[in-house]
Amino acid sequence: MHSPLHRQSVFIVEDDASVRDALSLLLSLRGYPTALFACAEDFLGALTPDWRGVVIADIRMPGMSGLEMQEALAKHPSRLPVIIITGHGDLAAARQAFRWNAVDFIEKPFDHAQLLAAIERGMAGLPPDASALGTRPAATALSQREREVLALVVDGVDNRGIGERLGISPRTVEVHKSRIMTKLGARNLAELMRIANAAGKDAA
CATH class of the missing domain: 1.10.10.10 (Winged helix-like DNA-binding domain superfamily/Winged helix DNA-binding domain)
Known part of the structure; x- marks a missing residue:
């Protein structure tokens, strides 16, 4: 896991190493510092109130799910905005994600432009879909x-x-x-x- 910078970073919480690495490469090429975590527990254990940026979290991970992590994060002082990604999306999962104010709910394989737009909205502190x-x-x-x-x-x-x-x-x-x-x-x-x-x- 790379140490997150105090400037705005993208925190990638994903159990699939190939997806983590691909996202990190994509975002690094766009100028975003990234911090990588293999599970929700590792991310929440490392999280401090001074971290700034956006979280990308997969729904299905060993242990705590991305949605459970999102709920815990909503109560954390950092209040980092969350983008949920999933290969197993359904309406109930989307509804739960947006109940906890997800920036977006994106199904794999996702469109890079959609993901980058969601990150920009999260970084700008907009409501989940105010720009759209x-x-x-x-x-x-x-x-x-x-x-x-x-x-x-x-x-x-x-x-x-x-x-x-x-x-x-x-x-x-x-x-x-x-x-x-x-x-x-x-x-x-x-x-x-x-x-x-x-x-x-x-x-x-």
Whole structure:
């Protein structure tokens, strides 16, 4: 593990050594100092309140998960912003990550531009998606039915459950979700969760 610098660094918490090294190389080429940790326990054990920067954490690691680490970090004096990366993403995991104010939730293999943009947002101290929200249509552009569907999506209800609550078919739910994502500029459900979370669920 490289000693973190007092200027803003990227702290990579990932059990896969090849992913750690690849991220470190990518970020070093972009001018970011990096500090590497193989598990959440090592990172939290070394963390001090004077560290500055952004944390990139994998969800699935031996011992404490990335989401559990994020929850612990939210209560730490350093209050470092966190970007969650995962090869096993699902809506429930995304919802939990954003509940603890993740900067982003990115599925592997991830787009480098998306990751770098998330790091920049975290370094700048912006809300999770404030920069992106400024370029996207307002949630008020959604119809009443679309707002109802979005509220249930954010709560983690699946298509069948949404259909049962609203009296529509799962296929119709899928159509509504597709329209919502188009209107809000979301590329996937994880990004839709990020947009809704950053807006304080006003879209619902």
